[in-house]
Amino acid sequence: MYQPSRLQQDLADRIVRLVNEDGLQVGALLNENSLAKRLEVSRTPVRGALQYLEHQGILARRPNRGMELVALPEQTPAVATTDTDEKWLVQIARDRRKDELPQDFSEVEIMRRYGLNRPTVQRVLSRLSDLEMVERKPGYGWRFVTGFRDPAARDESYRFRLLIEPMGILEPTFQLDPQWLEEMRRRHADTLERPWQDTSSIAFFEMNAAFHEGLAAASGNRFIHSAIRHQNQLRRFSQYDWKFGFERVVVNCREHMEILDYLAKGERDVASVLLRRHLERASQVRSRDNPDPG
Amino acid sequence: MYQPSRLQQDLADRIVRLVNEDGLQVGALLNENSLAKRLEVSRTPVRGALQYLEHQGILARRPNRGMELVALPEQTPAVATTDTDEKWLVQIARDRRKDELPQDFSEVEIMRRYGLNRPTVQRVLSRLSDLEMVERKPGYGWRFVTGFRDPAARDESYRFRLLIEPMGILEPTFQLDPQWLEEMRRRHADTLERPWQDTSSIAFFEMNAAFHEGLAAASGNRFIHSAIRHQNQLRRFSQYDWKFGFERVVVNCREHMEILDYLAKGERDVASVLLRRHLERASQVRSRDNPDPG
DNA sequence: TATTGTATTTCATCATGAGAGAATACAATC
DNA sequence: GATTGTATTCTCTCATGATGAAATACAATA
Numbered sequence: 001m002y003q004p005s006r007l008q009q010d011l012a013d014r015i016v017r018l019v020n021e022d023g024l025q026v027g028a029l030l031n032e033n034s035l036a037k038r039l040e041v042s043r044t045p046v047r048g049a050l051q052y053l054e055h056q057g058i059l060a061r062r063p064n065r066g067m068e069l070v071a072l073p074e075q076t077p078a079v080a081t082t083d084t085d086e087k088w089l090v091q092i093a094r095d096r097r098k099d100e101l102p103q104d105f106s107e108v109e110i111m112r113r114y115g116l117n118r119p120t121v122q123r124v125l126s127r128l129s130d131l132e133m134v135e136r137k138p139g140y141g142w143r144f145v146t147g148f149r150d151p152a153a154r155d156e157s158y159r160f161r162l163l164i165e166p167m168g169i170l171e172p173t174f175q176l177d178p179q180w181l182e183e184m185r186r187r188h189a190d191t192l193e194r195p196w197q198d199t200s201s202i203a204f205f206e207m208n209a210a211f212h213e214g215l216a217a218a219s220g221n222r223f224i225h226s227a228i229r230h231q232n233q234l235r236r237f238s239q240y241d242w243k244f245g246f247e248r249v250v251v252n253c254r255e256h257m258e259i260l261d262y263l264a265k266g267e268r269d270v271a272s273v274l275l276r277r278h279l280e281r282a283s284q285v286r287s288r289d290n291p292d293p294g
Numbered sequence: 295m296y297q298p299s300r301l302q303q304d305l306a307d308r309i310v311r312l313v314n315e316d317g318l319q320v321g322a323l324l325n326e327n328s329l330a331k332r333l334e335v336s337r338t339p340v341r342g343a344l345q346y347l348e349h350q351g352i353l354a355r356r357p358n359r360g361m362e363l364v365a366l367p368e369q370t371p372a373v374a375t376t377d378t379d380e381k382w383l384v385q386i387a388r389d390r391r392k393d394e395l396p397q398d399f400s401e402v403e404i405m406r407r408y409g410l411n412r413p414t415v416q417r418v419l420s421r422l423s424d425l426e427m428v429e430r431k432p433g434y435g436w437r438f439v440t441g442f443r444d445p446a447a448r449d450e451s452y453r454f455r456l457l458i459e460p461m462g463i464l465e466p467t468f469q470l471d472p473q474w475l476e477e478m479r480r481r482h483a484d485t486l487e488r489p490w491q492d493t494s495s496i497a498f499f500e501m502n503a504a505f506h507e508g509l510a511a512a513s514g515n516r517f518i519h520s521a522i523r524h525q526n527q528l529r530r531f532s533q534y535d536w537k538f539g540f541e542r543v544v545v546n547c548r549e550h551m552e553i554l555d556y557l558a559k560g561e562r563d564v565a566s567v568l569l570r571r572h573l574e575r576a577s578q579v580r581s582r583d584n585p586d587p588g
Numbered sequence: 589t590a591t592t593g594t595a596t597t598t599c600a601t602c603a604t605g606a607g608a609g610a611a612t613a614c615a616a617t618c
Numbered sequence: 619g620a621t622t623g624t625a626t627t628c629t630c631t632c633a634t635g636a637t638g639a640a641a642t643a644c645a646a647t648a
Binding site: 007010011039040041042045123126130132137138139153156157159160163164167171220221222223224226227231 | 301304305333334335336339417420424426431432433447450451453454457458461465514515516517518520521525
């Protein structure tokens with residue numbers, strides 16, 4: 001079967017989004033050149049993406065005239081991370097937590113164990129070492145940083161976020177995108193309404209992460225934003241497996257929504273205080289089943 | 295001539311340090327096994343390092359008994375960074391600032407321009423992208439992040455540090471190593487006494503960086519420490535070339551030493567306020583010749 | 589028995605080349 | 619003249635093998 005490259009799939013998704021945003025109707029012709037320019041790539045992968053959409057019956061080729069929109073595509077749901085390495089980061093962190101990986105290890109061990117090629121392993125290890133989860137041994141080999149999974153790290157993480165997140169809201173450059181705010185409210189409301197399943201924990205985590213990262217981004221300070229992204233990435237490793245009780249989910253969403261309400265009213269000082277309280281409270285929840293929401 | 299590997303050189307340095315710390319005297323025998331264990335490597339590179347020290351006339355081989363210390367080695371001065379990639383990071387950042395590199399570029403361009411092999415370029419670009427200085431374009435190629443060198447980034451950096459550094463001193467886990475404190479005082483005093491040359495700016499920067507990083511490390515919070523290391527690394531790129539007037543150096547050192555004095559007395563609250571003031575003041579110094587001390 | 593000496597195995601890096609696919613240039617068509 | 623169609627060039631990723639060096643095992647020696 002026909003298989004588009006990763007880039008082409010990404011572009012196809014983005015083209016669908018553009019079609020929706022531009023409000024194009026059936027019968028419209030898509031222009032390769034302008035798409036290529038908007039997407040910041042050359043025409044070649046755009047052609048591939050269009051061909052892919054043609055396979056899906058969304059577009060039809062009009063020889064020498066371009067691609068015609070023959071069906072309105074539905075928005076693909078929140079884009080699953082297109083980053084295949086990410087999966088291995090999570091996997092390796094999990095296996096280490098379960099003590100299935102030794103503290104010291106070599107690249108080839110990882111290659112063999114997970115069936116990866118060397119470049120992939122090197123990329124993954126390099127990212128893990130940026131996160132200070134692993135480090136090179138002086139000679140050959142790598143080792144997991146001692147204490148990357150101890151409880152102290154958790155406390156330090158919360159204390160770090162307590163310094164940054166509430167203050168980020170008070171930055172003079174703070175500016176919140178109203179669209180983002182509405183989207184966030186909707187996602188939180190959805191979470192509260194939908195029947196809760198234990199398997200939702202990844203989605204719940206990602207919503208949480210998006211909430212905190214969005215606020216950090218709105219601060220207008222790239223370093224605040226970057227620090228919170230970093231924290232989210234670390235938390236992602238330890239939390240994907242966790243199960244949250246629904247009660248905790250409810251409390252969490254309510255607190256988030258309250259903060260969003262005050263931000264909508266422009267009362268940033270209140271929002272900042274509530275965010276601080278929210279983090280403090282989350283840092284204290286530690287029962288085995290609800291180890292770390294927030 | 296005989297050329298030890300990088301690891302062997304490192305180990306030789308560390309062995310010299312151990313000899314000094316242990317207070318070994320001429321005639322002592324060095325044990326390969328225990329050295330290997332202390333240095334966390336196998337015996338092989340330790341042998342290489344010992345051989346290297348033998349070449350320097352510090353050790354002498356006693357067949358089947360080991361290496362005997364025949365001369366007390368002098369401590370090597372503050373170890374120059376053993377990281378060869380680092381040099382290229384700085385170089386590339388500088389060339390971009392001078393507009394000698396285009397915003398968009400490919401790996402091969404870098405390989406050709408600097409005469410590097412591909413793995414090196416990939417490592418360097420990967421590190422630059424962790425620092426959010428460059429990013430991959432969607433198709434082939436890389437580009438410098440717009441605004442990585444604009445003045446806004448500088449302001450954001452100071453505001454970020456203002457959130458973190460003064461609070462770090464107040465963390466309940468804060469604990470300062472008295473040895474570090476003395477060492478810092480000495481370095482600052484030295485800087486004030488020595489005749490000032492424009493070429494000292496790298497040494498001055500590194501002393502500054504060590505000061506701020508040391509305080510962050512003392513906070514006992516790994517994320518605070520890591521964030522400040524990150525900031526130092528970014529600042530390193532833009533500041534290695536800068537010339538500081540001596541007046542600014544004097545003010546800077548005095549402010550640092552005052553902070554150290556209060557920390558020595560255990561008055562962390564005062565130190566924290568002074569540090570905040572110090573950062574605020576530094577963020578306002580912007581004349582062309584003193585663009586960014588602090 | 590502990591330590592050094594020696595040999596073997598394993599590891600990671602780099603060089604090289606092939607292949608997939610993106611960028612680019614030019615021809616064809618409306 | 620603008621846009622699509624087609625061919626060519628360039629870039630990056632991956633697989634493979636060679637090399638240098640670290641890890642490991644075992645022998646020799648005090």
